[in-house]
Amino acid sequence: xxxxxxxxxxxxxxxxxxxxxxxxxxxxxxxxxxxxxxxxxxxxxxxxxxxxxxxxxxxxxxxxxxxxxxxxxxxxxxxxxxxxxxxxxxxxxxxxxxxxxxx
Amino acid sequence: xxxxxxxxxxxxxxxxxxxxxxxxxxxxxxxxxxxxxxxxxxxxxxxxxxxxxxxxxxxxxxxxxxxxxxxxxxxxxxxxxxxxxxxxxxxxxxxxxxxxxxxxxxxxxxxxxxxxxxxxxxxxxxxxxxxxxxxxxxxxxxxxxxxxxxxxxxxxxxxxxxxxxxxxxxxxxxxxxxxxxxxxxxxxxxxxxxxxxxxxxxxxxxxxxxxxxxxxxxxxxxxxxxxxx
Numbered sequence: 001x002x003x004x005x006x007x008x009x010x011x012x013x014x015x016x017x018x019x020x021x022x023x024x025x026x027x028x029x030x031x032x033x034x035x036x037x038x039x040x041x042x043x044x045x046x047x048x049x050x051x052x053x054x055x056x057x058x059x060x061x062x063x064x065x066x067x068x069x070x071x072x073x074x075x076x077x078x079x080x081x082x083x084x085x086x087x088x089x090x091x092x093x094x095x096x097x098x099x100x101x102x103x
Numbered sequence: 104x105x106x107x108x109x110x111x112x113x114x115x116x117x118x119x120x121x122x123x124x125x126x127x128x129x130x131x132x133x134x135x136x137x138x139x140x141x142x143x144x145x146x147x148x149x150x151x152x153x154x155x156x157x158x159x160x161x162x163x164x165x166x167x168x169x170x171x172x173x174x175x176x177x178x179x180x181x182x183x184x185x186x187x188x189x190x191x192x193x194x195x196x197x198x199x200x201x202x203x204x205x206x207x208x209x210x211x212x213x214x215x216x217x218x219x220x221x222x223x224x225x226x227x228x229x230x231x232x233x234x235x236x237x238x239x240x241x242x243x244x245x246x247x248x249x250x251x252x253x254x255x256x257x258x259x260x261x262x263x264x265x266x267x268x269x270x271x272x273x274x275x276x277x278x279x280x281x282x283x284x285x286x287x288x289x290x291x292x293x294x295x296x297x298x299x300x301x302x303x304x305x306x307x308x309x310x311x312x313x314x315x316x317x318x319x320x321x322x323x324x325x326x327x328x329x330x331x332x
Binding site: 002003004005006007008009010011013014015017018019020021022023024025026033034036037038039040041042043044045046047048049050051052053054055056059061069072073076077080081084085086087089090093094097 | 116119140144147148151152153154157161165171174175178179182183184185186187188189190191192193194196197204205207208209211213216217220221224268271272273274275276277278279280281282283284285290293294295296297298299300301302305306312313316317318319320321322324325328329
């Protein structure tokens with residue numbers, strides 16, 4: 001029974017976080033500096049997710065050839081900047097990873 | 104863009120992320136059962152909490168017999184970054200009735216946000232009154248994928264799936280989304296600050312490093328914008 005209450009509490013907390021600013025919009029006047037931060041949310045948040053995935057292997061920074069995901073990720077970054085195509089980027093990253101794991 | 108087109112665009116945009124989310128959902132299902140959570144509760148959690156990393160942590164803490172308050176607090180910390188997404192989409196959803204805001208907030212995950220945001224910020228989509236259907240499409244697509252994959256994990260039950268490297272689809276798709284958005288030095292600096300900080304703080308518990316790193320990216324970006332003016 002405790003488990004269900006715990007799940008419900010976690011669900012409410014998670015929803016409250018996601019709903020917070022959406023609910024508050026229109027009911028408060030955010031300061032200018034706050035508005036200036038918002039355009040950077042997608043790039044900052046998503047880069048913060050990606051960087052450790054590429055650079056860290058079991059919690060340690062690994063820049064050498066043994067870190068296949070880093071080099072495959074760099075290939076994907078290059079392809080993304082040249083062609084701006086989602087499927088091509090993902091495909092190139094997977095192909096690079098596949099090749100690197102076999103040489 | 105009409106509703107159907109917007110919904111389809113959101114759905115289409117989230118598809119590559121489902122490749123990476125699938126194995127993650129299976130892992131959650133298996134870990135939940137191994138932690139002694141009954142199958143029905145494990146499945147219900149995917150609807151009630153609906154947050155990948157938080158569910159995995161929750162299952163592990165339940166399995167370890169951690170105190171309830173600590174567990175709930177930890178789940179809150181892990182999901183703190185979603186407040187940033189909430190602030191980011193709030194102006195776009197401002198005109199909607201409350202039921203829409205509640206629905207889209209419930210569906211607001213890393214993946215749904217990432218898949219929809221280039222379309223929400225780019226061009227005339229923000230001015231379209233139906234732009235929120237893009238977010239609904241990506242959110243519902245991810246929700247369905249998460250339910251199916253956690254169900255698969257709960258059914259497989261005892262053994263973790265072989266690591267095929269499919270989870271790499273997540274960072275790759277995020278790269279495909281972020282890199283084309285970086286079209287100025289200020290944006291590049293914001294990305295570098297966030298990425299560098301995330302690596303430096305990766306050891307912090309409850310994904311706090313992620314949250315602080317994202318904040319660092321916002322501050323660097325805003326500070327440099329001001330300087331450039």
